[in-house]
Amino acid sequence: MNSENTQHTPESVSPKLQADCGQCFGLCCAALPFAASADFAIDKAAGEPCPNLQEDYSCGVHLNLRSMGFKGCTVYDCFGAGQKVSHLTFSGLSWLQHPAGAQQMFDVFVMMRHLHELLWYLTEALPLQPEGSPLQTKLQAALNETQQLSEHAPEQLLQLDITAQREKVNTLLLECSELVRAEALRQAGGSSAQAKKYGRGANLFGAKLRKANLRGANLRSAFLIAADLQGADLRGADLIGADLRDTNLSGADLTGSLFLTQAQVNSATGDQATKLPPGLLRPGHWTD
Structure with a gap:
């Protein structure tokens, strides 16, 4: 599901949270399901490679995704989870090379995408708070913890309670949001x-x-x-x-x-x- 644009992140966000499809084993194109709709031209089950996926893991219709009815592919972002799972978690061994481990790799990719999304938001939130403030300290601790979780082995990642982690991070992001939005309203004069x-x-x-x-x-x-x-x-x-x-x-x-x-x-x-x-x-x- 390669985007039609090169992904750019805020300056504070690490390039590691930036999707690099050339370094991924086409995980989103194989692991994720989609249904024929305004966003996708065909049905595809989870774990079934997209028919447009090439042997080198590139997309055969990348330049024409929208015109061919695959608009949904152009708005997907893994936040860098794809290349991390491909080359760190599984040390460069692809699901095509090791079919018996394909499902585990696909499941880990879904989990990693959750973690990398949280890392994106936490990294964006950090500079929104005063240096050394209590909330910034909590945000940094949550970022460090989430980063450590993302580096776990496949078996550990699949045991992770991602709902609990999302709730923990979201509490901090909401607190950050409330403070920033209150300041935005104050600057607007009420x-x-x-x-x-x-x-x-x-x-x-x-x-x-x-x-x-x-x-x-x-x-x-x-x-x-x-x-x-x-x-x-x-x-x-x-x-x-x-x-x-x-x-x-x-x-x-x-x-x-x-x-x-x-x-x-x-x-x-x-x-x-x-x-x-x-x-x-x-x-x-x-x-x-």
């Missing part, structure tokens, strides 16, 4: 009725929010599919887990938005006037 109207998991499917003042809003896990956010102010808004598929971000200001990923940006639409956080690329399918 609270915004629109920004305070929404909360985690808000159902904004197809919502008309053109030029909305959502500065400092909590849009964690919000459903913004096909929403109109043209010209909206999303500075300091928390977008962790928000579904931005076909969201219109033309002219929107996402400067300083929290926990926005390249995959989310790739799933949306926008234009040259869209302001993105540093380190995120303007997708090739966006309008001029």
Whole structure:
């Protein structure tokens, strides 16, 4: 599921959390399932290699994924889990070379992707807090712990309670978010009725929010599919887990938005006037 763009990360994020498909054994293309839909042209079961996957683990239709009905591939990001599982966890032995261990490798990849996503968010959160502050110290400890977990052997990784780890990290990320968003609202001169109207998991499917003042809003896990956010102010808004598929971000200001990923940006639409956080690329399918 190679992205149509080279993945770029915020300057504070390690390149190790950046997907490098050339160093991966095509794990997302084999391990993960997908169903025929607007995002995928065909059905594929988990553990079944995609028919477009080549013997060298590259994608045979990489340059034409969207036009051939594989838009979902262009918005997937493993946060660097693929190359880590391929060359560190399994020491360069691929599932094709060792078919008997293929399922274990696929299961470990899914677990590693969870861990690397947490590492991404924690690394982004660290510089948002004052140096040496209690919360930054907790964030650093959580990052160190998650990093250590990601270096475990396959058998240990598969025994990990990833739900508990995600909950532990999310508690810290939420605390960070609340402090940063409060400051964003303070700098804006007070609270915004629109920004305070929404909360985690808000159902904004197809919502008309053109030029909305959502500065400092909590849009964690919000459903913004096909929403109109043209010209909206999303500075300091928390977008962790928000579904931005076909969201219109033309002219929107996402400067300083929290926990926005390249995959989310790739799933949306926008234009040259869209302001993105540093380190995120303007997708090739966006309008001029």
